[in-house]
Amino acid sequence: MSLDPATVRRIARLARIGIDESDLPALQGELNGILGWVEQLNEVDVEGVTPMVGTGHAALRTRDDVVTDGNCRDAVLSNAPDAVGPFYTVPKVVE
Amino acid sequence: MSLTELTIADAAAGLRARKFSAVELVRAHTDAIAALNPRLNAYITTTSDAALQAATHADEALAKGEAKPLTGIPLGIKDLFCTSGVRTTAASNILKNFVPPYESTVTANLLRDGAVFVGKTNLDEFAMGSANITSAFGPVENPWKRNGDDAALVPGGSSGGSAAAVAAGLAMGATGTDTGGSIRQPAAYCGIVGLKPTYGRCSRFGTIAYASSLDQAGPMARSVRDCAIMLQSMAGFDVRDSTSVNCDVPDYSAAVGRSLKGLKVGIPAEYRAEGLSAEIEAAWQRGIEWLKAAGCEIVDVSLPHTKYGLATYYIVAPAECSSNLARYDGLRFGERVPGDTLDAMYEATRRAGFGPEVRRRIMMGTYVLSAGYYDAYYLKAQKVRSLIRRDFTESFQKVDVLLTPTAPTPAFAQGEKTDDPVQMYLNDIFTVPASMAGMPAMSVPVGLGATGLPLGLQLIGRPFDEETLLAAGSALESAAGFTHRPVIRAEGAK
Amino acid sequence: MSYTLEGRTGTWEIVVGLEVHAQVISHSKLFSGASASYGGEPNTHVSLVDAGFPGMLPVLNHECVAQAIRTGLGLRARINLESRFDRKNYFYADLPTGYQISQFTHPIVGEGTVEIELSDGTVRHIGITRLHMEQDAGKSMHDQDPTRSFIDLNRAGVALMEIVSEPDIRSPEEAGAYLRKLRQILRYLGTCDGNMEEGSMRADVNVSVRKAGEPFRTRCEIKNVNSIRYVMHAIEVEATRQIEVWEDGGEVDQETRLFDPSRNETRSLRSKEDAHDYRYFPDPDLLPLVVEQTWVDELERALPELPDDKRDRFIKQYGIPRYDASVLVAEQAIADYYEEVAKGRDSRLAANWVTGDLFGALNRTGRSIQDSPISAQALGGMLDLMADKTINGKIAKEVFEDMLETGDSAADIVERKGLKQVTDTGAIDAAVADVLARNADKVEEYRGGKDRLFGFFVGQVMKAMAGKANPAIVNEALKKVL
Known part of the structure; x- marks a missing residue:
């Protein structure tokens, strides 16, 4: 499988990583190099094998339904690049 | 002996015997940092003033006889552990001014036991790398030199700053995190001991995630016993981490020096891989002889899917990282690059905030999870991962512990192996399989190679049997009598 | 009577499936200990987990699992003893981690059914495909600043149940009946307050049309409709639109649309150049959720x-x-x-x-x-x-x-x-005598065969007794005298 420039652009877009056209050839080459290398997994027979989920040492635990957190707006906003009053902000979203 | 040469075990005894004060011990290390860090770049942030203040409290506690296991012991903290009120960067521009209002569970446990933090150690950006050259804060220099060659070597990665700091005497021990070898490989490159515990042994709460199903915190120190002491504090169940395992933390120090009589040690044939240097193969053979001499039975075993470990890793880890790093969007924390629209802001922020290797892995992970490719890549990799784990599980029905090399070569020079990402990834070929299976593993320095650089051997154990690693590790350690120190070190700098 | 729409080319049937998002009644959020209640000051019902801070991890709320199971039982559905949480990856301002934790491949509840009753007395069974747990998103506010949107994460991470129906619904009335019935069940169970105005229950409506006997045609999804009435309107106008498209020789595109109640129309959501690709994968921070049958039985007994x-x-x-x-x-x-x-x-x-x-x-x-x-x-x-x-x-x-x-x-x-009924026959007899005396002419007429006047005498007696007389005794007394 080999990535074309359009696919590299689409992936960058999905990942919200800005790229310049001039980045494309190098990026395409590197990603194709890695993809070509992982192709070796094609030779492994995984018929009937269950995919690994977790590492098998435990099942999911749950917590009691009690309010133990929150009410920490200062901490929540402490690192915000552009907080206004009690809010985070982003460039205006038009819906 | 200089205070920066002591082990944690000896320093703790010295403090209790009032041979020196915690302030003296900590000052020796902060002075060493001041002298050597500009060159080694092992720390991104130093906290000398706070450390000296903590040392004063430590001396008060010692005077009152209220010392805890790590009271007054100066440690470096990989800058991936969130530390309350202390900048935590993950060696990334996107977090270069991030000050967490919370403490990771691992560092909170160390503080509870009296440890003194002297600074936040450098790493590969978001722990993605094997040479500590992807840090936004510049590369770390390995304190070791090849014989007769002044070329700057890499310390390994991603916990390169921790390894270099411990090797050079800028900390008595340091925390690391290991996703595919990030504790063990730099430990081997820098001639120290590094232990990656079983997945689930140390809480991941408050540690910045790279690949959640693999990330595991562990100790890095100059002796096996010191790793046992640190792990004692770091390990333990944490309700805030759903993957943390609720099982008792044994007395790790008791395992150090334990008899190995009758212990079955497996030697996996597949680790005699291409690219394994002759000097490392020789060191491995010596290790086998030492363990045999210590009463172990050596058994040949096979881990047939080992060779697929790395390729599997480079699907699973990028996939998880592509999702884990989506939160760095310039909105709630971290650096923001303005944009006219929300998407423009995201794209500009993430392009400027992440370095090339992180961007590459995010894109790789985005691709392998995308519609139409999930089954071929991610699902397939998770199935191969099951096979890798099955290999280990079957081996551990025959043997108690596995012995392998930690890395195929000793440390290399900065600037080598940087053209092709795949060549760089191959440094982790021996460490990745245990990560994929969640098994505990440890690297122990066993000697110097032909060029005078340290070589490490890796022990891999059963889940939650870190004690056997410590027992076998201490046997290797005493048989090797590894007392070599790097050229660049605190004492030498004076 | 089945519901159909007449087009130029003939009669059309509509096919509707509903995805209902129901907010779980719980004290705290699905994966954090922050309050799940409405109405807090902005960003106060938010923990660092909800805000997606580095190193923060999710821990599942036990009660939310219980609520999902109760709801599944109430929908007569299969409870899956093992389920999983996946990550649905997309970037949005009110989604702090860049992914929503949701049960995509292995939901906690499988197939079930809801019985509905229509106004003509017809009873129908609407199939439930699945019910899964997921996180709600935060809120963006667009009208407080000329260049910026403001983000409040109080809702981010609150537990939702997404209840997906089979495409079994054939009319707006059935959709309305289904939603009312679902809301009734949720309220009985105490698992969701069903308040659509506050947004604690909202529906995505999948609509397609077809001629009788045809396989399904392309459907459109109308997002986030927040009242039962609007759901019914939206189905009708969307079906009408689709019929026009087909009859004009066009193709209905599979797309997401919004219902605009003020104009009574649906419109396409600005189609993005990149179609969504959510890159679902199992959340590595959470292990598979395994529940014991004994616990399910216990919950069932307590329903x-x-x-x-x-x-x-x-x-x-x-x-x-x-x-x-x-x-x-x-x-x-x-x-x-x-x-x-x-x-x-x-x-x-x-x-x-x-x-x-x-x-x-x-x-x-x-x-x-x-x-x-x-x-x-x-x-x-x-x-x-x-x-x-x-x-x-x-x-x-x-x-x-x-x-x-x-x-x-x-x-x-x-x-x-003093409204006590009078059963005293003496008083009633006196009143009867009085009424008959004052209406001698009518008594004559009655006796002459005008039976209808009996009611008049009853009324007069009752009036005389201020309505308190026992009507049976009055009847008896009148009959006797007359």
Whole structure:
């Protein structure tokens, strides 16, 4: 499988990583190099094998339904690049 | 002996015997940092003033006889552990001014036991790398030199700053995190001991995630016993981490020096891989002889899917990282690059905030999870991962512990192996399989190679049997009598 | 009668499936200990987990799992003892981690069914495909600043149940009935308050049209419709639009649309150049969720009686018509009220009073059953006075109105107003004699064969006794004399 420039652009877009056209050839080459290398997994027979989920040492635990957190707006906003009053902000979203 | 040469075990005894004060011990290390860090770049942030203040409290506690296991012991903290009120960067521009209002569970446990933090150690950006050259804060220099060659070597990665700091005497021990070898490989490159515990042994709460199903915190120190002491504090169940395992933390120090009589040690044939240097193969053979001499039975075993470990890793880890790093969007924390629209802001922020290797892995992970490719890549990799784990599980029905090399070569020079990402990834070929299976593993320095650089051997154990690693590790350690120190070190700098 | 729409080319059938997002009733959020309640100051019901800070990890709320299982049981659905949480990856301002934790491949609840009843009495079964747990997103506010949107994460991470129906719905009326029934079940179970105005229940509506006997055609999804009425309107206008597209020789595109109630139309959401690719994968921070059958059984035993069961029991136990029973079980509180009134009394009479006079009064005063001015005991007390003939039906209406106004008990009102029914034959005989004496002409006419006048004499006697006479005794006395 080999990535074309359009696919590299689409992936960058999905990942919200800005790229310049001039980045494309190098990026395409590197990603194709890695993809070509992982192709070796094609030779492994995984018929009937269950995919690994977790590492098998435990099942999911749950917590009691009690309010133990929150009410920490200062901490929540402490690192915000552009907080206004009690809010985070982003460039205006038009819906 | 200089205070920066002591082990944690000896320093703790010295403090209790009032041979020196915690302030003296900590000052020796902060002075060493001041002298050597500009060159080694092992720390991104130093906290000398706070450390000296903590040392004063430590001396008060010692005077009152209220010392805890790590009271007054100066440690470096990989800058991936969130530390309350202390900048935590993950060696990334996107977090270069991030000050967490919370403490990771691992560092909170160390503080509870009296440890003194002297600074936040450098790493590969978001722990993605094997040479500590992807840090936004510049590369770390390995304190070791090849014989007769002044070329700057890499310390390994991603916990390169921790390894270099411990090797050079800028900390008595340091925390690391290991996703595919990030504790063990730099430990081997820098001639120290590094232990990656079983997945689930140390809480991941408050540690910045790279690949959640693999990330595991562990100790890095100059002796096996010191790793046992640190792990004692770091390990333990944490309700805030759903993957943390609720099982008792044994007395790790008791395992150090334990008899190995009758212990079955497996030697996996597949680790005699291409690219394994002759000097490392020789060191491995010596290790086998030492363990045999210590009463172990050596058994040949096979881990047939080992060779697929790395390729599997480079699907699973990028996939998880592509999702884990989506939160760095310039909105709630971290650096923001303005944009006219929300998407423009995201794209500009993430392009400027992440370095090339992180961007590459995010894109790789985005691709392998995308519609139409999930089954071929991610699902397939998770199935191969099951096979890798099955290999280990079957081996551990025959043997108690596995012995392998930690890395195929000793440390290399900065600037080598940087053209092709795949060549760089191959440094982790021996460490990745245990990560994929969640098994505990440890690297122990066993000697110097032909060029005078340290070589490490890796022990891999059963889940939650870190004690056997410590027992076998201490046997290797005493048989090797590894007392070599790097050229660049605190004492030498004076 | 099946619902169809007439186009130029013939008759069209509509096919609808609903995805309902129901907010789980819980104290804290699905994966964090922050409050799940409404109405906090902005960004106060937010933990660092909800805000997606580095190193923060999710821990599952036990009660939310219990609520999802209860709901599954209420929908007569299969409970999956092992389920999983996946990450649905996309970037949005109100999604702090860049992914929503949701159960994509392995939901906690599988196939089930909901019985609906239409106005003509038809009963239909709508299939449930699945129910899964997921996180709600935060809120963006766009009108507070000229260049920026403001983000409040109070809702981020609150537990939702997404309940997906099969494409079994064939008319707006069925969609409405399905939503009302679903809401009724959720409220009975106490797993969701079903309040669509506050957004605690919202629906995505999948609509397609086809000619009779055809396979399904392309569907459109109308997102986030927040009232039952709008769902019904949206289906109709969207189906009409699609029929026009097909009949004009076009193709309906599979897309997401929005319903605009003010213009009564649906419009396409700005289609993005990149179609969504959510890159689902199992959340590595969470292990598979395994629940024990014994716990499911325990939850099942503790379930309240569900509306369908209660309706059937009411019909059987109280001998009331199906329609009345359906009305009485609409809400748990109404059913409880009715049962208390009916207990040990004439259950049909009780049903008439509750569904008639009481509902009328509540409607008039805009109150709910919970704050009814007449308690179930009080209404029962009044029925008791009717049963022992202290008052008759006519006086009862007057007493009821007084109770509404004053809150006094029926007995007090009867006492205060002297409304006790007169059964004293002496007094009644005297009144009869008086009335007949004053209406001698009419007595003549009656005796001459004008039987209809009997009612007139009854009315006159009752009037003379201020309505308090026992009507049976009055009848008897009149017959005797006449």
